[in-house]
Amino acid sequence: MxxxxxxxxxxxxxTFCASSAIAQSQVTIYGLVDTGLVWTNNANSNGDSVIKMxxxxxxxxxxxxxxxxxxxxGGTQAIFALETGFAPDTGVMGTGNRLFGRQSYVxxxxxxxxxxxxxxxxxxxxxxxxKSDVLGPNLFSISGLDLYIPNAxxxxxxxxxxxxxxxSVGATYSFGRDTSAAGGPAATGCAGEVAGNAKACRQWTAxxxxxxxxxxxxxxxxxxxxxxxxxxGLTTSDSSDRRATLNGYALxxxxxxxxxxxxxxxxxxxxxxxxxxxxxxxxxxxxxxxTLDIDAQVARLDIKNSRDDTTFAAVRLTHYLSKRxxxxxxxxxMKNSGNAAVALDAxxxxxxxxxxxxxxxxxxxxx
Numbered sequence: 035m036x037x038x039x040x041x042x043x044x045x046x047x048x049t050f051c052a053s054s055a056i057a058q059s060q061v062t063i064y065g066l067v068d069t070g071l072v073w074t075n076n077a078n079s080n081g082d083s084v085i086k087m088x089x090x091x092x093x094x095x096x097x098x099x100x101x102x103x104x105x106x107x108g109g110t111q112a113i114f115a116l117e118t119g120f121a122p123d124t125g126v127m128g129t130g131n132r133l134f135g136r137q138s139y140v141x142x143x144x145x146x147x148x149x150x151x152x153x154x155x156x157x158x159x160x161x162x163x164x165k166s167d168v169l170g171p172n173l174f175s176i177s178g179l180d181l182y183i184p185n186a187x188x189x190x191x192x193x194x195x196x197x198x199x200x201x202s203v204g205a206t207y208s209f210g211r212d213t214s215a216a217g218g219p220a221a222t223g224c225a226g227e228v229a230g231n232a233k234a235c236r237q238w239t240a241x242x243x244x245x246x247x248x249x250x251x252x253x254x255x256x257x258x259x260x261x262x263x264x265x266x267g268l269t270t271s272d273s274s275d276r277r278a279t280l281n282g283y284a285l286x287x288x289x290x291x292x293x294x295x296x297x298x299x300x301x302x303x304x305x306x307x308x309x310x311x312x313x314x315x316x317x318x319x320x321x322x323x324x325t326l327d328i329d330a331q332v333a334r335l336d337i338k339n340s341r342d343d344t345t346f347a348a349v350r351l352t353h354y355l356s357k358r359x360x361x362x363x364x365x366x367x368m369k370n371s372g373n374a375a376v377a378l379d380a381x382x383x384x385x386x387x388x389x390x391x392x393x394x395x396x397x398x399x400x401x
Contacts, residue, residue: 059104068092069122070362070396072173072379076388089121089128090381091173092396093352093362095184096122097136109145129185130214130221136187148196148203155193157206158241159277160186162254165245166281166292168317168329173394174348174366176315178380179335180296181219182277186256188237189213190227195241202252204241211237211258215265218381224264234261234271249284260303267300267307275300290319310338325354341372358401364394 070092077084099117106112117137119128129135134154141151163183169175171184188208195204210226212235226235236259243252257276260268268275281294293316302308317331333346348366355361368378368390377384378392 061102065098066400067096068398072394074392076390079385087123111143114140131216151193154189158239158254159256162252166283168319169331176333185220202243206239208237210235222265251282254279267302269303273303312336327352342374343371344374344376345369359399366392
């Protein structure tokens with residue numbers, strides 16, 4: 035009888051301890067599936083059109099994620115996130131064929147002092163543009179003008195982000211910015227962490243912003259270094275790609291207006307791969323009805339000392355069937371001057387110097 039009583043007591047204690055652990059920590063499984071159909075003209079040098087199901091994104095890239103937090107007391111939490119991107123048309127992994135390529139970090143979050151995280155994570159260029167870019171990582175968007183924008187993430191990085199009386203400050207530092215060499219803008223093959231070369235594949239970014247109930251302004255700075263075998267012509271540790279942004283938004287009644295400029299200076303190992311440019315963008319969002327939103331954006335990519343400039347315009351209509359499900363339609367136009375060949379659909383194709391029009395429609399569900 036005594037042994038039975040002890041066993042029951044141990045079982046109750048185990049149950050209580052497990053319940054306490056569950057009460058103090060939480061894990062959430064979440065995701066998004068977004069896909070549709072897109073038509074574009076002038077998809078090659080012959081001027082042929084194409085209809086396809088896009089892989090990279092619809093209105094948002096599809097993803098599956100896990101995030102969690104444990105209360106450590108004193109306003110501090112231990113946090114983590116694991117998020118994988120995938121192509122809904124084929125089911126293959128995205129972001130350079132990484133298992134958790136969108137996010138993979140662990141850190142500490144304090145209500146007063148901010149958040150410190152370590153792993154693969156978004157950097158301050160992406161964070162700085164979140165509130166001002168009304169189309170975001172849409173298939174027709176400024177992402178086509180600079181494919182780095184939706185892929186602004188760093189491997190092997192330490193990040194800090196904090197908010198203090200409407201001001202935000204943040205920074206990241208990466209010891210090796212990109213370990214994947216799978217190809218594409220999300221994988222540039224610069225693993226870094228090289229003995230005897232502290233500059234190889236390093237990257238650091240910084241952010242300073244201000245927000246109130248009516249408007250916000252955010253600036254960022256981002257510089258990455260290369261090394262042998264890295265993509266984009268950054269094949270030495272002395273070569274670099276620098277982006278500086280100034281972004282802002284304002285709320286005028288129900289209308290949100292957002293815009294900014296991204297100044298880029300790429301000093302590659304060869305002059306042919308070096309470039310200086312300015313990307314200007316301006317957009318607006320308006321809720322036509324409780325379940326219907328319209329977003330529009332124009333942008334221009336100015337390549338310095340060159341006629342190879344590009345102008346972009348798009349409008350998107352989104353109808354919410356519920357809080358988690360939406361259907362959408364979109365019209366877009368990309369004007370390529372000189373020898374520019376920037377596709378309207380991010381990751382798509384266009385004939386050199388050809389203008390491109392497109393139509394997109396799709397369905398998005400979050401869970």
